[in-house]
Amino acid sequence: MCGIIGILGTAPVADRLVEALRHLEYRGYDSAGIAVATADGMARLRRAGKLHHLATALLTTELSGSAGIGHTRWATHGAATEANAHPHVAGRVCIVHNGIIENHADLAAELQAGGRQFESETDTEVLAHLLDHMLAGGAPIERIMADLMPKLRGAFAFAALLDGGTQMIVARRASPLAIGFGDSEMYVGSDALALAGLTRRLCYLEEGDWALISRDGAAIFDADNQPVERPVVLSEATGALIGKGNFRHYMEREIHEQPEVLGYTLAYYLDSRNRQPALPVLPFDPCKLPRLTIVAAGTSYYAGVVAKYWLEHVAGVLVEVDIASEFRYREAEMPVGGAALFISQSGESLDTLMALRYARQKAQTILALVNQPESSIAREADVVLPTRAGPEIGVASTKAFTTQLMALAVLSLDWAAKRGRLSADEVADRLQALGELPELIGDMLSNLEPYQPIAHGLAQARDVLYLGRGTSYPIAMEGALKLKELSYIHAEGYAAGEMKHGPIALIDEGVPVVMVAPSDALFEKTASNAREVLARGGRVILLSDAGGVQHIGSFASHIIELPTVHPFVAPILYSVPVQVLAYMTALEKGTDIDQPRNLAKSVTVE
Ligand code: F6R
Numbered sequence: 001m002c003g004i005i006g007i008l009g010t011a012p013v014a015d016r017l018v019e020a021l022r023h024l025e026y027r028g029y030d031s032a033g034i035a036v037a038t039a040d041g042m043a044r045l046r047r048a049g050k051l052h053h054l055a056t057a058l059l060t061t062e063l064s065g066s067a068g069i070g071h072t073r074w075a076t077h078g079a080a081t082e083a084n085a086h087p088h089v090a091g092r093v094c095i096v097h098n099g100i101i102e103n104h105a106d107l108a109a110e111l112q113a114g115g116r117q118f119e120s121e122t123d124t125e126v127l128a129h130l131l132d133h134m135l136a137g138g139a140p141i142e143r144i145m146a147d148l149m150p151k152l153r154g155a156f157a158f159a160a161l162l163d164g165g166t167q168m169i170v171a172r173r174a175s176p177l178a179i180g181f182g183d184s185e186m187y188v189g190s191d192a193l194a195l196a197g198l199t200r201r202l203c204y205l206e207e208g209d210w211a212l213i214s215r216d217g218a219a220i221f222d223a224d225n226q227p228v229e230r231p232v233v234l235s236e237a238t239g240a241l242i243g244k245g246n247f248r249h250y251m252e253r254e255i256h257e258q259p260e261v262l263g264y265t266l267a268y269y270l271d272s273r274n275r276q277p278a279l280p281v282l283p284f285d286p287c288k289l290p291r292l293t294i295v296a297a298g299t300s301y302y303a304g305v306v307a308k309y310w311l312e313h314v315a316g317v318l319v320e321v322d323i324a325s326e327f328r329y330r331e332a333e334m335p336v337g338g339a340a341l342f343i344s345q346s347g348e349s350l351d352t353l354m355a356l357r358y359a360r361q362k363a364q365t366i367l368a369l370v371n372q373p374e375s376s377i378a379r380e381a382d383v384v385l386p387t388r389a390g391p392e393i394g395v396a397s398t399k400a401f402t403t404q405l406m407a408l409a410v411l412s413l414d415w416a417a418k419r420g421r422l423s424a425d426e427v428a429d430r431l432q433a434l435g436e437l438p439e440l441i442g443d444m445l446s447n448l449e450p451y452q453p454i455a456h457g458l459a460q461a462r463d464v465l466y467l468g469r470g471t472s473y474p475i476a477m478e479g480a481l482k483l484k485e486l487s488y489i490h491a492e493g494y495a496a497g498e499m500k501h502g503p504i505a506l507i508d509e510g511v512p513v514v515m516v517a518p519s520d521a522l523f524e525k526t527a528s529n530a531r532e533v534l535a536r537g538g539r540v541i542l543l544s545d546a547g548g549v550q551h552i553g554s555f556a557s558h559i560i561e562l563p564t565v566h567p568f569v570a571p572i573l574y575s576v577p578v579q580v581l582a583y584m585t586a587l588e589k590g591t592d593i594d595q596p597r598n599l600a601k602s603v604t605v606e
Pocket of ligand 1 (some may be wrong): 067123161298299300301343344345346347348349352396397398481482485602603
C-alpha cells in the first residue's frame, strides 16, 4: 500500500508534498515522510504515526528546496517507526516506494556482501541501495533500468529522486503510478487524488513501465525497455478535501450520506423516461452468458455475495463468487464466453486487480463496479459500472457498499427481464422498492436513540455473533466485519442455519447474537435459529420489521424495528443498522473510527 508523491518544481515543495500526502492518507497512516533537495543536500523529515505529526514537525523545520518526494506508509516490512519511514536514502538515491519487493532478503544479502549497510528493516532501503549500486557503475539509465526491473520480484511502484533533485526515476509493476504535467514543473503520484491540487494533466504508467522525469518532461519506457508514449488525460479528480461537516467522523457523515448517494446511483442506472434499467452496453448477451464470476475483497466481496443470491434467484444466471486473494491462486477454469465482475470501492485493491488480470488471461469479458472511475481496475476493464457514492474517506466502507448493492440490484433486474425471468411489472415493483429506500433510510437515520443501549452492551462483549439467511447472510458477515474493524471486538457472521454445525457451542449469556431477520420467505427458519440461541441462554438483538418483531420480538433482549420492504431490497436497508451498531459501539469504546489500527483504506499489497 502506501502513497507516493514527487515534485520537480520551480517553487518550494515541502508544504505541497505534505498537502498531497493528505489526499493519500487513505493508502496508509502508520508513518509519513518527505525529502527535499536543499542547497546543503537532501534533507529528510519523517515521523511515526499519522500525517499530522509530520505536518506539525514541518512548522518548525526549515526544508527549503524546489524538488522533493513524500510518502505515507502502511507498514509491510518493519514496524511503523521513524527509522522505517520513507523516504530512504542510499548514496545518490532518495526513494519512496509502494508495494513489496518480495526477493528483498536475497538482494540485501548480495548488497551486504558487497559492503552495503542498512539503517532500516524495510525492503525499500534495499531497493535504494540496489539502485545506487547500479548507478555507481556509470552505465546509462536505460541500461540500468533494463537490468534493475527483472531483478525485482513482487508488485511495486517507486519514485527515486537523483542528483540533487534534477531528475527522478519512477517505475511501476501492478501498483499504480501517474505522472503529472505542470507549467515548468513535473509531478508523480500514486493516483489522481494525490496530484489533484497540482495539475489535471496526467499520464498513467502501464504495467512494467518506467520513466525518467526532469523538469522538461518525461521519457517513458515500456516493460521491454522501449521508448513509449502514454496518453495524457484530463483528470476529473478534485483537490478539495471533503470535511466532516457537522459530523464527528467521516464514517458518520458517510453513513448519513447514504440516502442521497443511493438515489444518485439508482438514477444513474435508470432510464429517466420509462424508469426501466438502463445499463451501459455490454459486449455480450446476458441470455447466453455461461457464467458470471464475481471477485472482490472485504466488504466489496460481501456485495458480491448478495449479488450472487440476486442474480441466481431473480435472473437465473450461473454465478461464482470468490475472495480476490484466493481466486487468483486457485487457477480456476473459466468458461469460454464467460464474464467476470470485479467489485472495488477504490479500484486499487491489488488482490482484486491481480484476479482481474487472471480473468483477462482466461479470455473473460471484464466488468468493473468501482467508486473511483480513474482507478487501475476501471482502466483495465472492458465495461465500467460506476457507483455514485462520492469520495469515501472513513476506512470502514459504508456508502460504497450500499451503492454497490444498488447498482448490482438494478443489474440483476435488467438481466432478469432480458432472460424472461421477471415480467416488466415485476421489475417495476422491485425498482419502485429500490426507489423508496433513500427516504426510508433517511427516516431511520433521523432517530438513532434505540441503538445507544445496544451499542453500550456490545461494547462490553468479548465476542459477538451475527446471523442471517439468504441475502441477510452476507449482511451478517458485513456487520461482523464492521464491528471488528471499528471496535476491535471479535465478531463472526454466520449463515443462521450453519450455527448448529459448530458455532452454537459459543453461545452463552456473554455472547450477544445479532439476528439480521427481515420477515421474508426464510424468516420462519431464522426464527427457529433465534429460539435455539435463547434456549442456550443467549441474548438476541433482533433486526427485523413489524411482522418479524410481532413473531419473535418478545424473546429478544433488544429490537431494532425496520420498515417493512420488498424482500429483494432488504439487504440494502439492513446494511445501515449494522453500520450504525458498529459505529456507535466504537464510539463507546473510544477507538479511532476513521482510521482504525493496522488498516488502510486501499490495500495495494497482496
Ligand atoms: C471494510 C473495508 C474493506 C474493503 C476491502 C476492499 O470496511 O472497507 O474490507 O472493502 O479492502 O476494498 P475495495 O473495495 O477498495 O477493493
